[in-house]
Amino acid sequence: MRSIWRTLDRGLLRDIALVCLADGVVGVSYGAISVGGGLPLWVPVVLSLIVFAGASQFLFVGIVAAGGSPIAATIAGLLVNSRHVAFGLAVSDVIGNGRRRPVGSHLMTDENVAFALGQEDLRQKRAAYWVCGIGIFVCWNLGVLIGVLAGSVITDTDAFGLDAAFPAVLLALVLPSLRNKSTRTAALVGSVVALAVTPFLPAGLPVLLALVGLLFYRAEKPALEAVG
Helix, strand or coil, rough: CCHHHHHHHHHHHHHHHHHHHHHHHHHHHHHHHHHCCCHHHHHHHHHHHHCCCHEEEEEEEEHHCCCCCHHHHHHHHHHHHCCCHHHHHHHHHHHHHCCCCCCCCHCCHHHHHHHHHHCCCCCHHHHHHHHHHHHHHHHHHHHHHHHHHHHCCCHHHHHHHHHHHHHHHHHHHHHHHHHCCHHHHHHHHHHHHHHCCCCCCCCCCHHHHHHHHHCCCCCHCCCCCHHH
């Protein structure tokens, strides 16, 4: 573990800490929304520990709170989380083998994948992935617990802007990658596709269809050599 901390510079550790803090705030929002929607206190806590997928958890709570079936909510959550299949392929060598693989897979989030892929060599990628993944897991679950306990007090999370924290974090992570022309093209195509189908498809499916943008992505040779 010491070698992991030594691998990361202070600037990167600061960025990871800020993301973990932001996710903790989002966790507070999720916990409060869950309790406000009528779910028992233990449900959001258990979901955060076992599922550990913010977008899927928000979707699950939203569907159930609106009167939808828990089975439908689970299927919708699985569809949204299926993007992790692509993430897993991208960071397979980063997670490692043996006992680390199931733990690393459970800790996989949009944020630590983005941090890992943003590093130059494999050692840095692994350090960023694990430090960010563990940090988010701790902060998210603590935030959820706080949100659940304060759910009866914070009745309108939108009024505090907590609903905007999650997309703001993702946007901050994506912006540096858009310097690459190929990445910008893929992101633009994916965004157009998602926006075009959003009025016609259930929540979660537009995000999956946005993966069409990957067909327009071409990795640069230096990046491939670094990974290899």
